Amino acid sequence: MERIHQQHYFLDSVQSNRISTMSSSLMQGPEFQHILRILNTNVEGKRNVVFALTKINGLGRRFTDLICKKAEIDVNKRAGELTADEIEKVVAVIQNPRQFKIPLWFLNRQKDYKTGKYSQIFAQSIAAKLRDDIERMKKIRAHRGLRHWWGIRVRGQHTCSTGRRKH
Numbered sequence: 730m731e732r733i734h735q736q737h738y739f740l741d742s743v744q745s746n747r748i749s750t751m752s753s754s755l756m757q758g759p760e761f762q763h764i765l766r767i768l769n770t771n772v773e774g775k776r777n778v779v780f781a782l783t784k785i786n787g788l789g790r791r792f793t794d795l796i797c798k799k800a801e802i803d804v805n806k807r808a809g810e811l812t813a814d815e816i817e818k819v820v821a822v823i824q825n826p827r828q829f830k831i832p833l834w835f836l837n838r839q840k841d842y843k844t845g846k847y848s849q850i851f852a853q854s855i856a857a858k859l860r861d862d863i864e865r866m867k868k869i870r871a872h873r874g875l876r877h878w879w880g881i882r883v884r885g886q887h888t889c890s891t892g893r894r895k896h
Contacts, residue, residue: 762809768852774809781808787837787851796822799829823851
């Protein structure tokens with residue numbers, strides 16, 4: 730009888746150890762942040778840094794991977810484990826990619842029609858730039874602008890049988 734009780738006690742202690750080690754692998758202590766605020770965007774702390782940064786509009790996986798390499802951050806690290814200095818480095822690389830020798834072809838706003846500069850646009854500035862571009866196309870009565878104006882497909886899709894409902 731006593732032997733059975735000892736076996737149950739042993740199994741209970743093993744299971745409790747297993748549960749505690751599993752939960753501690755995700756949370757690395759009191760400085761772990763579950764939600765980060767980077768460039769006016771909520772970033773999940775539990776996700777890998779490269780994938781967590783893709784929640785910021787305008788940043789894809791390849792660009793965030795390059796950001797982490799330029800900021801000298803381990804790409805296998807969780808986003809919640811980043812220190813304040815590392816977050817500042819990431820923001821600096823995102824805001825000034827040319828200072829960190831990121832090539833021109835990697836940027837998402839090439840040869841802006843007003844300034845002629847190459848830049849990386851992100852967060853809320855993407856919507857503003859897109860709206861400005863569409864308004865400019867409508868103003869100069871370009872084909873794409875007219876199709877936006879009429880509310881029909883712009884990128885060459887068929888319109889005979891689909892796309893009959895406007896938004």
